[in-house]
Amino acid sequence: MRAALRRSQQQTGLHRAPRPTSSAASAAPTRRLSAFFPPYPSRRTRPAPSKRELAAPERSAPAPHTDARWRTPPRRAPHWLGGGARRSQQPLRGAPAPGRERLFPAGAGEAPRGTGGIAAMVLCDVCGRALPHPRRPSLCRRQPRCPLCAASLGCDELRRHMETAHPEPGPPGSRRPGAPAECPFCGEAAGRELEEHVRARHGHLLGAPGTDTGNGEQLYECPMCSLTCTNIQILEEHVDLHLEEHNFSEGGNIRDLELAQQLQTEEDERQRLEEEKREREEFKKLQRQYGLDNSGGFKQQFLKNMEREVDRGRMQPFEYHKRKAEMMESLASGIDDGKTKTSGVIEALCKYYQNENKDVRHVWLSAGVDHFHSSLGDRGWGCGYRNFQMLLSSLLQNSFYNDCLRDTTLIPSIPKIQSMIEDAWKEGFDPHGASHFNNRLHGSKAWIGACEIYSLLTSLRIKCQIIDFHKPTGPMGTHPRLFEWILRYYSTDNEGGAKVVCTSKPPIYLQHQGHSRTVVGIEEKKNKSLCLLLFDPGCSSQQMQKLLRQNCDGTGLRLLRKFVGSLKEKQYQIVAVDGVLSLEEKAARCRASQVLTSEKIP
Structure with a gap:
């Protein structure tokens, strides 16, 4: 009966567990696993270490809970490195990192027993070759040598030799751009x-015979x-x-x-x-x-602005055609139509100062000056021309300048003034300024300044000078020296200390960045402060008409008065008329204007 049961267990793969002691007789049967996996060697069946293992001092004994046959064999250097099991501190090209081995399927006869068909192969730290089984004694037969220059060295010396004499090339782009390539043999x-x-x-290295493989190759x-x-x-x-x-x-x-x-x-x-x-x-x-873009001049702007006024309903069509005809007639004759002129302001100011304004100690006024303001044709760029009209209106009322202005008995229009400046350039005045405008003003919206006014007046034989107040002379960017100079200009005609002095002095052309005005007088307050009286082309005729009223209370003077703290531009230039020139003096000034100069204060 027992024999039949034992045969049945052998056929089904079941057997009773061995009895380690007599008290384990009733242990339950277990399924046999040897049919699926190789038997795991027990501690009792571990083979005894060989003499070579016992003689190797650098190898340590396996842990008590592991089997030596399942442990990865220690890495050894190849036979040409001396056979020692030393590890490289820094892997060379093609070598794995220290402490890491590559596993390859074992070939026939290479897998050690009990490893399940997998051989643990060790790679060389220098050349990267997979070494055979580390226990083979043939690995330590020959002395190591350099694979590049065949130098015979020890293991440590060979590693340093490879790192210093044959360093690996850096990554692409590590060499400095433009640096010459180095020889891989001598550097x-x-x-x-x-x-x-x-x-x-190094041709001998390229064609040198190699080593013999043992089979004739x-x-x-x-x-x-x-x-x-x-x-x-x-x-x-x-x-x-x-x-x-x-x-x-x-x-x-x-x-x-x-x-x-x-x-x-x-x-x-x-x-x-x-x-x-x-x-x-x-x-x-x-x-x-500055009106130099060839977009038209006075005529084109006048017509365009009138058309805009008609479109907005501010001007009737019949008025448009009427004013257009008057404008064309004025352009043809070269005479200003007088639509923007206000006369009698200086006389009204003289009467006002004599009767009112007790806080004024002295006041000096220019000779009769007519006010001209901008029109539809020159709004935004014609202030210089309008100020010249104001200055010329005063000169025409002074008989001292009749000989110089016998060809100019009426106030010219703006296009006519442009032509007069061009004529002055043709005579040779201020060639540098003429080149700035390409020697052409007529038909443009070009701005003019003190230099153009000087050239025009000098060409008419009117003696004048340019005074340049090129920087502030007072606190907070003010120009007290400008006020003092204008006071000296007018006060030379002060006789007997009269409160109101109507001088024979022409007005002064005052220019600063972006705008110009005309000085027609100056006030001296009882506290010795100074105040200029200016005609501004930006003031309309309606505003100037307020100064002509009999009951003027002085509020209209706010348009004219400018105190020291009101003029804070960085630079001011004035053109002051001071007599008549002879023909020789005119020619001399024309030659001097090749490089136009001015008197600078301070």
């Missing part, structure tokens, strides 16, 4: 002649990457590829430098074009601001 900078240098000085090792070949021609082609890589890397660096230079040149050209475009736009903006 000499060879540049583009690297291939010729290697063949000339010669092995040739590449001096650059340690690749082993059995054919010398294949090795030469392989080395040529290395040399071509060096040349390509050098050529690539040169091409990169050329590309960078080309990109930088293109960027500079783009910035230059953008700067030129910006300058052209700024110049066009300045041309539009």
Whole structure:
């Protein structure tokens, strides 16, 4: 019965567990696993260590809970490194990191027993080769030598020799751009002649016979990457590829430098074009601001503004045609139509100061001056022309200047004044200023300033001078020296200390950045403070008419009065008339105006 049961258990793969002691007789049967996995060796069946294992001092005994046959064999150096089991502190090219082994399927007869068909292979720290079983005694037979220069060295010396004499090349782009390529054998900078240098000085390394494999074949090792070949021609082609890589890397660096230079040149050209475009736009903006953009002159602006007034319902069509006809007649004759003129203001001021304003100690007034304001044709740019009309109106009322102005008996229109300035340029006055306007003013909206007024007056034989107050002379950007100069200009005619003095002095042309006005008098308060009286072309005729009323209470003078704290521009220029020129003096001033100068204060 027992024999039949034992045969049945053997057929089904079941058996009773062995009885370690007599008290385990009733243990339950277990399923046998030997049919699926190899038997795990127990601690009792572990083989005894061999004499070689006992003699190796650097190997430590396995842990008591593991089997030596399942432990990864210790890494040993190849036979040509001396057979020691030393580990590299820094892996070379192709070698794994220290402490890491690669596992490969074991070949026939290579897997140690009990490893389940997997062989633990050790890679060389220097060349990266997979070594056979570490216990083979043939690994320690020969002395190690350098695979690149065949130098016989010890293990440690060989590692240092490989790191210093044959360092690995850096990553792409690590070499400085433009630096010549270095020889892989001697490190000499060879540049583009690297291939010729290697063949000339190290040709023996390229064609040197290799080692014998034992079966009659010669092995040739590449001096650059340690690749082993059995054919010398294949090795030469392989080395040529290395040399071509060096040349390509050098050529690539040169091409990169050329590309960078080309990109930088293109960027500079783009910035230059953008700067030129910006300058052209700024110049066009300045041309539009100063009326030099060829957008038409007085006539075109007058018609355009009248059409706009008709469109807005502020002007009737019949009035449009009437004013257009008057404007065309004025342009044809060259005489101002007088639509913007206000006369008698100086006389009204003289009466007012004599009867009112007790806080004024002295007041000096210019000779009779008519006020002219801007019209539809010159609004925004005609202040200089209007101020010249004011100055000329005073000169025409003074018989002292009749000889100079016998050809100009009436106030000219703005287009006529432009033509008169062009005639002065043609005579040779201020050629530098003429070039600024391209010698043309008529038909434009060009602004004029003190230099153009000086050239025009001098061409008419009127003696004048330009005074330049080029910087502030008082606190908070004020110009007290300007007020003092104007006071001296008028006070020379003060006789007997009269309160109101109507002098024979012409008005003064006052220019600053962006605008100009006409000085017609100056007040001296009882506290010795000074106040200028100015005619502004921006004031309309309706505002100026308030000064002509009999019951003027002085509020209208606010349009004329400017105290020291009211004039805070950085620079002021004035044109003051001071007599008549002879023909010789006119010619001398014309020659002197080749480089126009002014008197600077301070």
